Amino acid sequence: MVYHWQTQNVKLSGVDDMVLLPKISEDAIVDNLKKRYMDDYIFTCIGPVLVSVNPFKQMPYFGEKEIQLYQGAAPYENPPHVYAVADEMYRNMMIDNESQCVIISGESGAGKTVAAKYIMSYISRVSGGGTRVQHIKDVILESNPLLEAFGNAKTVRNNNSSRFGKYVEIQFGSGGQPEGGKVSNFLLEKSRVVSQNKGERNFHIFYQICTGATAEMKQNLGIADLDYYKYLCFGGNNHRVDGTNDAHDFQETLQAMSVMRISKTDQDNILKLTAGVLHLGNVSFKESGNNAVVENQEALQFPAYLFDIDIAQLNAKLTSRLFDSKWGGKSDKIDVNLNKEQALYARNALAKGIYTRIFDYLVQSVNNAMVTNIVSNNTGILDIYGFEIFESNGFEQFCINFVNEKLQQIFIELTLKAEQSG
Numbered sequence: 001m002v003y004h005w006q007t008q009n010v011k012l013s014g015v016d017d018m019v020l021l022p023k024i025s026e027d028a029i030v031d032n033l034k035k036r037y038m039d040d041y042i043f044t045c046i047g048p049v050l051v052s053v054n055p056f057k058q059m060p061y062f063g064e065k066e067i068q069l070y071q072g073a074a075p076y077e078n079p080p081h082v083y084a085v086a087d088e089m090y091r092n093m094m095i096d097n098e099s100q101c102v103i104i105s106g107e108s109g110a111g112k113t114v115a116a117k118y119i120m121s122y123i124s125r126v127s128g129g130g131t132r133v134q135h136i137k138d139v140i141l142e143s144n145p146l147l148e149a150f151g152n153a154k155t156v157r158n159n160n161s162s163r164f165g166k167y168v169e170i171q172f173g174s175g176g177q178p179e180g181g182k183v184s185n186f187l188l189e190k191s192r193v194v195s196q197n198k199g200e201r202n203f204h205i206f207y208q209i210c211t212g213a214t215a216e217m218k219q220n221l222g223i224a225d226l227d228y229y230k231y232l233c234f235g236g237n238n239h240r241v242d243g244t245n246d247a248h249d250f251q252e253t254l255q256a257m258s259v260m261r262i263s264k265t266d267q268d269n270i271l272k273l274t275a276g277v278l279h280l281g282n283v284s285f286k287e288s289g290n291n292a293v294v295e296n297q298e299a300l301q302f303p304a305y306l307f308d309i310d311i312a313q314l315n316a317k318l319t320s321r322l323f324d325s326k327w328g329g330k331s332d333k334i335d336v337n338l339n340k341e342q343a344l345y346a347r348n349a350l351a352k353g354i355y356t357r358i359f360d361y362l363v364q365s366v367n368n369a370m371v372t373n374i375v376s377n378n379t380g381i382l383d384i385y386g387f388e389i390f391e392s393n394g395f396e397q398f399c400i401n402f403v404n405e406k407l408q409q410i411f412i413e414l415t416l417k418a419e420q421s422g
């Protein structure tokens with residue numbers, strides 16, 4: 001059955017496209033968006049640009065019916081919708097034989113990631129079939145829960161905030177069927193592993209393991225209560241997030257790893273390393289003379305076991321550093337003892353370093369699962385985390401804010417150029 005919007009008897013609300021506003025001013029734009037929002041219309045166009053307002057509730061117009069409505073439809077035939085953007089992108093790629101890209105921009109919590117997921121699922125739904133194609137689609141869609149588990153966290157503005165930027169490319173064959181894909185990740189906010197602002201959490205995966213692991217896994221990984229781990233307590237002791245079931249999400253994460261064809265042994269290793277990072281945060285130091293010594297030797301046991309390294313070696317690496325000295329044409333390596341502050345820094349650097357590598361490994365696994373050499377064109381979706389000003393901004397947030405400003409600038413330039421040449 002084919003649906004047409006005109007037959008649906010819909011209520012008109014404000015203007016669909018803000019270029020039709022009789023007077024264009026900030027107030028008129030905000031009024032129009034508000035009017036439509038109150039009528040449950042979250043999408044409004046400004047010419048070729050789609051504005052989306054986060055409804056914070058499930059809207060009824062994201063079903064199979066709408067996919068059919070928007071597929072192949074002309075602009076203005078249907079109300080503004082993210083499916084219309086996705087359809088136009090896919091069609092332009094096919095008709096013009098040219099790769100396409102959509103940039104999703106907005107402050108943190110605006111709904112960028114949800115929009116990106118709708119675009120991916122729309123394209124996956126309307127593009128060709130076959131076993132290999134279905135596998136690629138599964139990988140593209142299942143990469144979301146996997147990368148979100150390790151790269152998303154609760155912030156004060158968003159319970160599921162992306163703390164990394166990603167550019168997802170879906171690569172198509174000449175018939176328009178997805179043949180492969182590539183995810184590029186940027187600027188994982190690794191500082192979150194070792195510290196969080198008040199009211200925020202560490203990355204979801206830590207809570208997933210602590211609440212969702214089986215008794216056997218917990219024993220192998222030495223998992224205790226969430227409050228036990230220092231790295232989980234900077235944001236406060238309320239670890240629960242409304243609308244999130246970490247234990248259930250853990251099963252999804254494991255399922256997603258299997259879709260990426262990550263072997264059981266590698267999955268176990270990923271969990272061991274992740275749990276090891278948690279344990280590492282509980283290693284504390286005291287000053288002895290001018291040197292740092294591990295205050296709680298027993299806290300070294302689990303990280304050393306989980307990282308599969310010698311306890312004495314871990315101890316030495318946390319409290320000293322190898323120093324290259326060169327003088328008189330000679331070079332020598334000497335171990336220099338660290339003070340307490342330096343040891344804390346070394347411990348956190350190790351935790352951040354391991355976690356970043358786990359994340360890169362996962363992105364690589366996603367890419368390996370959809371690698372192809374049959375490529376004609378691709379569609380790209382850029383979803384970086386939003387502009388934010390925290391009480392204390394990390395280096396990654398500084399870079400992200402800078403990139404957001406640059407993107408805004410490119411967007412304005414391109415829009416102005418298109419208008420001037422139009």
Ligand SMILES: Nc1ncnc2c1ncn2[C@@H]1O[C@H](COP(=O)(O)OP(=O)(O)OP(=O)(O)O)[C@@H](O)[C@H]1O
Pocket residue numbers: 054055056057058059106107108109110111112113114115158159160161162163384385386387
């Ligand atoms: N179209 C939508 N329908 C229903 N809920 C939505 C929609 N868009 C966003 N939300 C809700 O808002 C939350 C935040 O959205 P999302 O994570 O997409 O924001 P974001 O712009 O990607 O933020 P960040 O930059 O922090 O990653 C989602 O977890 C979801 O609860």
